[in-house]
Amino acid sequence: MTYLVFVCGHSGTGKTTLAKKLFGSLMQASGAPFCLLDKDTLYGGYSAAAMAMLTGDPNDRDSPLFLQHLRDPEYRSLIDTARDNLELGVSALVVAPLSREVRERRLFDRAWLGVGEKVTLRVVWVYTEEETAHRRIVERGNPNDAYKLAHWDEYRQRRFVPGGKVCDDLLMFDNTAPTSADHEALLARIIGEPYPAATMQPPLPV
Structure with missing residues (x-):
């Protein structure tokens, strides 16, 4: 059995940290x-x-130019790379915001993803309060966040919390201050069966 697991959410929610913690x-x-x-x-x-x-700013990831012309090809290539691994029998843990795709339910569309019924599909939405996300973005000091921070009022309009039918089968995870029990519960939901706490692995070194 192979798994395709998406870890999605807005910037500053801790997607990569969570994925690395769960990986082993x-x-x-x-x-x-x-x-x-x-x-x-x-x-x-x-x-x-x-x-x-194109613009003289290598750290621009949030301007209209990037969002209109580079965003979608990046995501399509990311999913294509995951599919190549799945075809070789290697499961994929995919980390990316993918907010539009979550809202449009594309990550549950096997035809759009190009994966068959034998692949176990899970989508995790990682979230935290806006103030916490903003603080984390400031503290990590990534140059790629410069446009986002300089245009925060504009960026925050793209932030949303999934609700209604968008949440069907979506694994919501509050990453504000998660405990080991929270991580274990999420892991059990991804695998689809009980998972003993004693076997949780330590996070990979960063």
Whole structure:
């Protein structure tokens, strides 16, 4: 059995930290080999070079130009890379905001993803309060966040909390101050079966 697990959410919610914390335990609990596909790691260098050429600002990830012309190809390539691994029998833990795709329910559309029924599909939405996310973004000091912070009132309009039918099958995770029990419960929901706390693995070194 292979798994396609998306860890999604707005900037500053701690998606990558959560994914790395779950990674070892997820492999152990599922019995499947996994790869970690983080959008920023895979495409950050390319996007920096492209935006430097187009606008002179390699750290721009939130301007209308980036969102209209580079965002969707990045996400499509990310999903294509996950699918290539799945076809080789390697499960994928995919980390990216993917807010539009969550809102439009595309991550549950197997035809759009290009995956069959034998792939176990899970979508985790990671969230925290806006003030907490803003503080985390400031504290991490990533140059890619400069546009976002300078245009916060504009950016915050894109933030949303899934509700209604959007939440069907969506695994919501409050990452404000999670406990070990919270991580274990999330892992059990991803695997779809009880998972003993004693077997949780420590996070991978960053």
